[in-house]
Each structure stands twice: as structure tokens, then as C-alpha cells.
Amino acid sequence: MAILAEYHRPKTLNGALDLLADRTARRVPLAGGTHLVGALETRQRRDVDGVVDLAALELSYICQNDSSLRVGAMTTLTELVEHPQCADLAAGILPATARFEGPQNLRNAATVGGLVALAEPDSELFAALLALNVSVVAVDKDGNESHRLLADFTLSHPRSSHGPVLITGIQLPLVHAKTGHARIARSPMDRCIVAAVAVAAANGDLSRSGTSGGRNRADTTRTALCGVGSRPQIAGGPVLPTSDYKGSGEYRLAMAEVVGRRARAGATGSRP
Incomplete structure (x- = not known):
């Protein structure tokens, strides 16, 4: 022990x-x-x-706040995807990607805050949150609350000169969107080698954050990639995939193009 x-x-x-x-x-x-x-x-x-x-801090909740959902950091992945609004959001992309985080027993214990803090490179649920343009809510040692886009959020070490920061939740936009999800793995339920999640929002719901993987499209499409760096990231920037037992960096780089194209096609209804 x-x-x-x-x-x-x-x-x-x-x-x-x-x-x-x-x-x-x-x-x-x-x-x-x-x-x-x-x-x-x-x-x-x-x-x-x-x-x-952190179990006694009352950070397990899901509540609506105007045009978004506030999800507490101690909300489990199972609670997240079984909540009716979360389950139906953006064509059900959250439960579709959460199933690849691990078996049911793990998802019953794993939390939203832990998912954000770890930012595991092959987390497809993290990629879905990126594509949905989620914001992270955190509190510093002086009690100041901050909201930062997940794409820009990094968690400093608790003993750094800036002091500790605790993730208290996320803000999940209630967007009307179509989504696409494509992945490559050794077997259907394995953690991915590479994967992509695309969200094509109606009425420019995501336009304030810009677009990616389709910057010149009339619709607003955001695509997030897994397996191409140290954490999932928005498509369109530099990628630095490393080699491991699941695949070489060169293979990951080539397949990232494939899954990105497939995910965008699924979200927009176009040919891949």
C-alpha cells in the first residue's frame, strides 16, 4: 500500500x-x-x-447558468454523461467519447476535475470538451475565481511560486451543434492511438473563440485531436507526436490527418 x-x-x-x-x-x-x-x-x-x-467540498453538481451548464469538479464522469442535458448536448458527443476513458467502475470514480487536471494525451472526452469550447473555473489561494478556456488552461504545481490553484468546475456551453468523432485504436474499446472530435455549431455558437480545422467554412467548426502531443489540442497548430508501443510519431502524424478529416465530415455532412 x-x-x-x-x-x-x-x-x-x-x-x-x-x-x-x-x-x-x-x-x-x-x-x-x-x-x-x-x-x-x-x-x-x-x-x-x-x-x-476534496470529497467534502460540495463540488459535485450540475446546474444551468443562462446558456451554459456549470459542472462541479467532483462530478464523476458517469454523473456527467447520465445527466439529461449533458447526454443530449451536441448530438451526444459526451457519452460517445466518455466510454473510452475506461471501464464503468473507473468512470464511476473518475471526476471532471481530475480529467481536466490530468489532460491525458489520449483522452477523447477531454478532446470533446475542447471542441465544445469549455471554460475551466479555478480558485487561487487568495480566493480569486478565474475562468479560462480549456485550450489555454494549464495547472501549475501546487508548490510553485504562484501558489496552489484548485479546479472547482467547468462551464459547458449549451450549443446547438452537430458532431463528428473518429478514432484509430488497436481494438474497438482500447484507448486511442489517435482520435478527433469535431463540433459544427449552428448560428455561429462557437464563433467567439474562432475556428479550427476549417477556418474558411461558413459554419463554425472546431476540431480537437488526441494522440499528437502531450495533451489533446485544437487542430491547426503544431503537433509533436511521440513514438510508443502503440505507434510511431510518423504514424500518428499521418493518421491525425485522416481522423481529423473524418470527424469534420461527420460534423458537417460533407465527404471525408
Whole structure:
């Protein structure tokens, strides 16, 4: 089992941030634990003295706020995709991509905040959130709340000079959109080698954030790619795929073009 010197379960955001800001011990946030617990058990993480469990912070919720949904960071992936508005959003792209995050038991524990914080390179659900132009809501050690687009959001180390930042939720636009999803994997339910998610929003719902993978199209189409860098990213920028046991960097680069084209065709109804 993992050897930890400390375990904390604060009841307030300020309490959690104070614990993470305290430099007398190396503490990290614990959300669903689907990644962190395994890393501690296998000693992949040897830089942790204690965990700050976020379970008591009342961050598990989904509520509508004008033209968007506010989703709490401790909302599980299962709760996200089973919520009626989330399940129907953009032709059901969230449940369609969430099924590739892992088995049902994992999705019952994994959280939205953990998904955003990890930004795993082969996360198709993360790519769907990117294509939907989601914003991340976070709070710093002084209690200041910020909203940043997921495409621009990076989580600094809790012990950095800027101090800890906690993800408290995401803002999910309620867009009327068609979507496309294409992937290449070793088997149908494996994590992807490369994948793409495209969202073609009606009435320019995504236009304020710009377009990608179709910048000259009359419709507003955003395409996000998996497996082409250290995290999923919006198509159109530089990609730096690495080689691993699933495929070489060259193969990933070539296939990214293929899945991107297929996803855009699915979203726009055009030929790939």
C-alpha cells in the first residue's frame, strides 16, 4: 500500500488551499483517485507526503447558468454523461467519447476535475470538451475565481511560486451543434492511438473563440485531436507526436490527418 504521512479532508475551499500552500509538507489534491492512488501504490509518485481529499467540498453538481451548464469538479464522469442535458448536448458527443476513458467502475470514480487536471494525451472526452469550447473555473489561494478556456488552461504545481490553484468546475456551453468523432485504436474499446472530435455549431455558437480545422467554412467548426502531443489540442497548430508501443510519431502524424478529416465530415455532412 501507499505510505503517506498525512491525510486531510477539509470542509472548505480555503482550508484545502491553505493545506496545499503550506510548504512544510508535500501535499497534493485527491479527487476520484483513479490515477493518483495507482501512482502512489506503485511508487511512481515518490514526491508526496500527504493528500488533501476534496470529497467534502460540495463540488459535485450540475446546474444551468443562462446558456451554459456549470459542472462541479467532483462530478464523476458517469454523473456527467447520465445527466439529461449533458447526454443530449451536441448530438451526444459526451457519452460517445466518455466510454473510452475506461471501464464503468473507473468512470464511476473518475471526476471532471481530475480529467481536466490530468489532460491525458489520449483522452477523447477531454478532446470533446475542447471542441465544445469549455471554460475551466479555478480558485487561487487568495480566493480569486478565474475562468479560462480549456485550450489555454494549464495547472501549475501546487508548490510553485504562484501558489496552489484548485479546479472547482467547468462551464459547458449549451450549443446547438452537430458532431463528428473518429478514432484509430488497436481494438474497438482500447484507448486511442489517435482520435478527433469535431463540433459544427449552428448560428455561429462557437464563433467567439474562432475556428479550427476549417477556418474558411461558413459554419463554425472546431476540431480537437488526441494522440499528437502531450495533451489533446485544437487542430491547426503544431503537433509533436511521440513514438510508443502503440505507434510511431510518423504514424500518428499521418493518421491525425485522416481522423481529423473524418470527424469534420461527420460534423458537417460533407465527404471525408
